[in-house]
Amino acid sequence: MEATGPLSDEGLVQLLDVDGTRVADPDWEPYAAHLTPDALRLAWRLMTITRAFDAEATSLQRQGELGLWVSCLGQEAAQIGSGTAVREPDYVFPSYREHGVALTRDIDLPQMLTLFRGLEHGSWDPVAHSFHLYTLVIGAHSLHATGYAMAMDRDGLVASGSPDKDGAVICYFGDGATSQGDVNEALVFASVNNAPIVFFVQNNQFAISEPTTRQSRVPLAQRADGFGIPRVRVDGNDVIAVHAVTQWALRHARAGQGPVLIEAFTYRMASHTTSDDATRYRTRADEEKWRQRDPIERLKKHLDALGELPQEFRDAVTAETKALGKRTRETVKSWERPALLTMFDHVYAEPHQQVESERAWFDRYQQSFLDEGSHA
Amino acid sequence: MTDTHHRAPAVTERESAVKTMTMAGAINAGLRAAMERDPKVLLMGEDIGQLGGVFRVTDGLHKDFGGDRVMDTPLAESGIVGTAIGMAMRGYTSVIEIQFDGFIFPAFNQITTQLAKMHYRSGGRLTLPLVIRVPFAGGIGAVEHHSESIEALFAHTAGLRICSPATPQDAFDMIQQSIASPDPVMFLEPKARYWDKGDVDTDAVRTRLDAAAATADIGRARVARPGTDVTVIAYGPTVRTALQAADVASGEGTSVEVVDLRSVSPLDIPTVVRSAKRTGRVVVVHEAPTAHGVGAELAARIGEEAFFHLKAPVLRVGGFHTPYPAAKFEHDYLPSLDRVLDAVDRVMTH
Incomplete structure (x- = not known):
């Protein structure tokens, strides 16, 4: 049966199909034109590192070294595609699964595990990285992000006439959060204040066990219409399309044209957390279907077809992920509880x-x- | 006060800054002074702009500071507190007006899980110097949800400071000190006392507005009237009742000391315990229900620290474990002068 409503493919922007072939879309092409093979290799490298780190953290949880891990497996394109569109003086408000975005903000990935090892509640300096702390109360940070954006506007960081100096906020949350009052209030405040903010919804199809159909009858992007906020729905496993639409949205917000909502339609390939068991509420067949749409594999096929992913580059990334894994294990095990x-x-x-x-x-x-x- | 008699020139200068104000007027003047002092102080709330707030506490500020600094917000309390948190991350101090006590609960999550904890969870990297003004408590014959005493619900949350002025002078000083404090402060305004008048020295607070001094001051209780037989502890709207009780009791030969807490979080335990040890008898008066309340906490602390000085159990006079009743009942529900005097009699005859 074809998926309908919030799980349909309706209106998805796609620039790279599941086979890794570039799709022509004159509307969005200008926002992807700057993606040289170098930039695409960087995206592939960051996605690969994110996935390797995610696997390492999952193992550390299984070994009892972490209390919990929240995997972002399958969402690497949504996170790296959007995160690489962020630049100074933009500011990022993540939810709690945005490890890939954290990587694009130069956060040392092992360091973020202090939270999951139970040593502290916040693991990095949010101001130094323009990357706020993770927020575990679903959607609560959407209001902080909106207020921050309103303050950027006051501080003259928006529509200054010099686009390189302008900034905006990007705020990440999931399909479940779209039902929260705070998120709806954030959309109201952002709209009436014309705040420079991009609401980036990663629709990974599950709020723990509840499918997106428990949150909405329509594609989540449509929520924006009632608030008077422009929206775009994008294939969240297509890193090129995600990057393009985020570029557009951030430029729109930085230029003083107000908020934008992006829905990146993707799939949470792991359980909600290491405490969850996805086999109780979804089928292997569904997971397999989405494994065929794997975002990293898709970009790899594309780069291979272009002949732009040489063996030495792959080897270097493999060595990098192995070193990161070793450093992650050693770092985590070296931590003792503070006084x-x-x-x-x-x-x-x-x-x-x-x-x-x-x-x-x-x-x-x-x-x-x-x-x-x-x-x- | 007695000191000033010996310093004649200072008296003249100080007297020039003393004005008679209502409590509402004193808060308005305090807000104005804070906004003139710091351009990053903003007011946010519902109907606080051209209308001046439903109690007119922000009257005239929109005209003088403009809509960017006196912001009428969408009608969403969680949204007001949440966006103010984000603005605080860029250095803005928002003074929020929650229209009525009973309407604060949509923001309960933002206040308790986000505002109160951000400094802690960021390892001290982020400070959120917000002030949440709440017209609170009853006595004005209002419909439901307009007379609530919310202090105990928030006092249980670490990270918040909670204070309540009982006089125009304290209202003027403490609103400015709350704004100067780097911690989030809930500023509970006894709405039944908005139109009480008093002298306000508008100069005195100026030297006490650095973060440390301001924070210390809003956490400090004051002895509103010295006495020797019974300590009556009150704050906000019940201080006036306590002072009336002290007057009446004095006519009957009982010397009542009135301690105006001013702060519910932190509690000024040293001042409370000193007074309890001196008198040996304590009555706590608040409008909030007594069960699980501020009075219960005070009774426990006084028991722990002044047990052998006590001549009677600590008594509480306050609301019942019912919803705030309909207006025709409130005169009897609220801690009246008679009920306070009854409690004073009971600790005296124990």
Whole structure:
């Protein structure tokens, strides 16, 4: 049976078909024209690294080294295609599965595992990378992203007349988040304030176990219409098309023309997290169908056909992923929990009587055991 | 106050800055001063622009500062707090007006899971100096959801500061100090006291607006009236009731000390415990339901730190474990002068 409604192929922008053949689309071609073989090899390399790191983190969780891992397997094109369209002074608000986007923001991938090893709640300096912390409350960050975009506008970083200086926000969330009140409020605030923001929906077809048909009767991109926000629906496993539509959307927002919503239609090839079991709610046949549309394989076919993926480049990327895997394992296993009293740090920016008295009491309590030890 | 009698020239200067204001007027003047001081201070809320807010607390500010700094927002409380968080990440201090206490709950998630925790989860890298103004508590004969006391629901969340002024002077000072504080502050305005008048020295606070001093000040209780037999602890709308009770009790030979907490988070436990040790008898008065409330926390802390000084159990006077009742019941539901005096009698005769 043909998929309908939110799972249909309706209106998908595609510049690379599943066999890796370039599709001619005069509307979107200008936004992909700058993608030289070098740029495509870079995309293939970043997607490959993302996937290798993802597999390494999954293994580390299985070995008990991480409490949880949230795989982005299958979503590499959506993430690398969009992430590589971001530049200074843009700002990114991820959800919690955007490891590929993090890579494009120069975040050291092993470092992001402190969150998943249970050492801290946020693993990187968001300002230094223009990449906000992961947000686990679904859709809550869409409002922060909108407010940030409104402030960029106030700060003269939009439509300044010098396009290289202009910026915008890109905010990632999933199909499930589109049902949240916060996301709908973000669309309202962005619309009436003409905020420079791109809402990037990765429709990976599942909110844990619930298919997108539990969130919507229509393709998710259509949600934008009621808010007066332009939208585009793109094949999320086509890195060239994703990059092109994100280029367009960011330029639109940076130029002061207001928000855009992109729906990247893709597939979550792993379970929701390492705690989930996708075999309980979807078929092997469905997974196999989407494996045939693998985003990395698709780009590889294209580059192969062009003769632009030489063996030495592949070997270098393989060596790079192996080194990253080794460094990831070693880094994660080397981490020890910070000193216990640091759990009282940064609750407030200025001292708070309750926190300070509890910290002091807990310190005395801990010290009392050390004192007993010294008597023995 | 007594000090100023010995410094005649200072008195003249200070007196020139003293004006009689309502509490609403004092908050308005405090907002204006903060906005004049820092162009990155913005006001956000529903109907706060040309209308001046449903209580007129922002009256005239839209005219003088414009719609970019006094922003009428879409009618979505979560959206207001959430976008203000994003703006704070670029250095803007938004002062949000939630129209009524009972309408804050759509923003409960943004306030508790996002605003309160961002500094912590970012390892101190991000600070969100928002102020959330909430006209709160009852006594104005309103329809439902317009008279709620919400403080305990938020006091349970680490990362927030919660304060409530009881006088125009405190309202003027504390709104500016809340804006100066780098932490998120919930500023609870006792709406039944908006039109109470008092003298406001508009100069005094100026030297206390750096982050550390401002934060310390809004967390500090004050002894509103000294006494020796019973401590009555109140904040926001119940301070006036407590002072009235002290007057009446004094006529009956009982000396009541009134402690105005000013801050619910943090609680100024040292001031509370000092007073409890001095009098040995404590009554806590708030409009919020007593069950699981601020009074319960105070009773526990006083028990822990002043047990052997107590001559009677700590009593609480407050709302019942019912929804806030319809307006014709509120006079009896609220902690009235009679109920406070009854509690004072009970701790005296224990």
